Amino acid sequence: MSDEFKLMVWRGDASGGAEVEYHVPAETGMVVLDALHYIEHNLAPDLAVRWNCKAAHCGSCSAEVNGEPKLLCKTRMDQYVGQTVTVRPMKTFPIIKDLVTDVSWNYKVAKEVPLLAPTAPAPFNMQQIDVDRIQEFHRCIECFLCQDTCHVLRDHAGQNKYFGPRYMIKIAEFEMHPMDGVDRVPLLAHEGGVGMCNVTKCCTEVCPQHIRITDNAIIPLKERVADRYYDPIKILLRRLGGKKDDVSEPKTHAVT
Amino acid sequence: MAQPLEPTARSDGHNAAKSKPYWVEPVITMVILGVWVLYSLWEVLFHNTGTYHNYVSPYFSPGVGDWFGWHVLDALYVAWVPLLFRFSCYYYRKEYYRGFFWDPPACYAVDKPRPRYSGETKWPLAFNNLHRYAWYLALIVLIFLWKDAVEAFFFKNGFGVGVGSLILLVNAILLTFYTFSCHAFRHMVGGKKDCYSCDGKPTTSYKLWNRVSQWNTLHGTWAWASLASVWAADLYIRLLIMGVIHDVRLF
Numbered sequence: 001m002s003d004e005f006k007l008m009v010w011r012g013d014a015s016g017g018a019e020v021e022y023h024v025p026a027e028t029g030m031v032v033l034d035a036l037h038y039i040e041h042n043l044a045p046d047l048a049v050r051w052n053c054k055a056a057h058c059g060s061c062s063a064e065v066n067g068e069p070k071l072l073c074k075t076r077m078d079q080y081v082g083q084t085v086t087v088r089p090m091k092t093f094p095i096i097k098d099l100v101t102d103v104s105w106n107y108k109v110a111k112e113v114p115l116l117a118p119t120a121p122a123p124f125n126m127q128q129i130d131v132d133r134i135q136e137f138h139r140c141i142e143c144f145l146c147q148d149t150c151h152v153l154r155d156h157a158g159q160n161k162y163f164g165p166r167y168m169i170k171i172a173e174f175e176m177h178p179m180d181g182v183d184r185v186p187l188l189a190h191e192g193g194v195g196m197c198n199v200t201k202c203c204t205e206v207c208p209q210h211i212r213i214t215d216n217a218i219i220p221l222k223e224r225v226a227d228r229y230y231d232p233i234k235i236l237l238r239r240l241g242g243k244k245d246d247v248s249e250p251k252t253h254a255v256t
Numbered sequence: 257m258a259q260p261l262e263p264t265a266r267s268d269g270h271n272a273a274k275s276k277p278y279w280v281e282p283v284i285t286m287v288i289l290g291v292w293v294l295y296s297l298w299e300v301l302f303h304n305t306g307t308y309h310n311y312v313s314p315y316f317s318p319g320v321g322d323w324f325g326w327h328v329l330d331a332l333y334v335a336w337v338p339l340l341f342r343f344s345c346y347y348y349r350k351e352y353y354r355g356f357f358w359d360p361p362a363c364y365a366v367d368k369p370r371p372r373y374s375g376e377t378k379w380p381l382a383f384n385n386l387h388r389y390a391w392y393l394a395l396i397v398l399i400f401l402w403k404d405a406v407e408a409f410f411f412k413n414g415f416g417v418g419v420g421s422l423i424l425l426v427n428a429i430l431l432t433f434y435t436f437s438c439h440a441f442r443h444m445v446g447g448k449k450d451c452y453s454c455d456g457k458p459t460t461s462y463k464l465w466n467r468v469s470q471w472n473t474l475h476g477t478w479a480w481a482s483l484a485s486v487w488a489a490d491l492y493i494r495l496l497i498m499g500v501i502h503d504v505r506l507f
């Protein structure tokens with residue numbers, strides 16, 4: 001039956017649930033979210049699914065399609081011809097209803113990251129080469145698929161030990177900013193828990209924005225933590241210079 | 257485009273048909289790295305020389321034992337450097353955490369809760385944070401391997417090219433790419449800076465960092481290619497020493 005898709009959609013709430021079978025007529029170019037909308041309009045009006053832009057920009061429609069963390073609106077159905085398409089909510093976050101999960105933990109973490117504190121009043125005069133790196137991180141749409149995937153959060157219940165890849169991006173974005181004056185290295189090493197990440201790159205594999213989370217944010221941050229807390233020579237030099245590890249040293253930059 | 261993209265960046269969507277079960281990749285990694293470690297142990301523990309005329313095996317170079325007149329287990333004095341370098345390499349860390357520790361075995365395909373996971377926060381794994389020191393040592397070894405590669409072209413009767421010379425040259429080249437695409441090196445040359453132009457010398461550190469970043473996108477490839485070339489070089493020289501094969505002189 002190539003003109004029809006069989007979907008198994010997880011239905012339920014915090015108290016439990018199960019996959020329910022639906023059949024949806026195939027249409028050219030349809031994405032998983034279209035199939036779910038068909039179900040909502042024709043078969044199960046009470047199906048809960050969060051979405052907003054349907055253009056892979058708002059980051060609302062994250063879920064797991066055939067076990068893979070994906071944006072529902074960016075996942076085409078034609079790649080599943082002949083297969084059953086299973087749609088389940090993100091595993092790492094508590095379920096509210098059906099495909100909708102409670103991602104508020106992420107917003108709590110966001111509040112713990114000190115925002116950009118400019119060393120000079122805006123508008124800044126910056127060179128492109130100095131902001132190249134952080135522009136990649138601006139592509140994040142906060143879909144939290146990386147948080148869902150990261151095994152520290154997903155399998156090891158590390159929510160109290162690690163902020164997760166999304167917030168490593170966030171910290172990197174500020175920390176590498178040429179005009180920023182806050183030192184977030186102690187935060188990274190302690191509460192942020194960058195050491196919990198074992199650079200296995202699953203977050204990078206699922207990021208719909210193709211941000212190279214591990215290589216460009218997490219590993220560079222780990223190197224900064226190593227400078228401060230592990231490298232014996234650097235630690236010695238800093239102690240000789242009379243600086244303490246955890247006291248934030250305001251960065252000084254010539255303002256051009 | 258801010259930073260170089262990985263050439264393997266997932267093209268989203270097309271062909272979601274799972275071609276192989278989730279455990280295939282970690283098991284392949286385990287087998288290759290496992291066999292390599294066993295081979296290295298055999299090489300290091302059961303041989304006292306890696307020299308065949310003008311060829312020197314990368315396992316035995318530099319000849320630290322010779323410098324001090326120690327002639328027991330010659331490879332042992334130097335083989336730990338590349339071992340430490342690879343063990344603490346960010347790329348191999350990914351591979352062995354996935355392959356040997358199953359943390360995680362596959363990104364989301366299997367959920368294997370393990371409450372005592374501590375990442376790289378505790379010793380001995382926290383030791384990996386000192387990767388840069390392994391890099392410093394590996395750089396010294398690399399210089400010697402280049403010397404060996406050059407010497408491999410000078411036979412008793414003068415300049416020449418043998419299969420062994422080419423293998424040692426390719427090995428030195430691949431190891432150079434591997435070493436200079438390292439994440440710790442990328443940090444040293446510029447990654448640690450927040451501003452490239454603020455010190456008035458905008459080009460040097462930025463250019464270096466940018467170049468290393470480009471090489472770095474292929475770091476995993478260099479890692480495997482150089483592992484294979486070290487292996488091939490050593491095996492070739494070992495077989496020459498054992499008399500199993502004869503070196504082919506191209507001219």
Ligand code: SF4
Nearest residue numbers: 150197198200201203
């Ligand atoms: S690389 Fe680190 S942050 Fe990304 S999924 Fe793996 S452990 Fe989590």
Ligand code: SF4
Nearest residue numbers: 140141143144146207
């Ligand atoms: S980093 Fe990528 S996967 Fe993570 S929240 Fe941002 S866009 Fe989503």
Ligand code: FES
Nearest residue numbers: 053054058059073
């Ligand atoms: S609906 Fe906005 S990202 Fe999918």
Ligand code: FES
Nearest residue numbers: 345346347438439
């Ligand atoms: S990260 Fe692989 S050698 Fe440094």
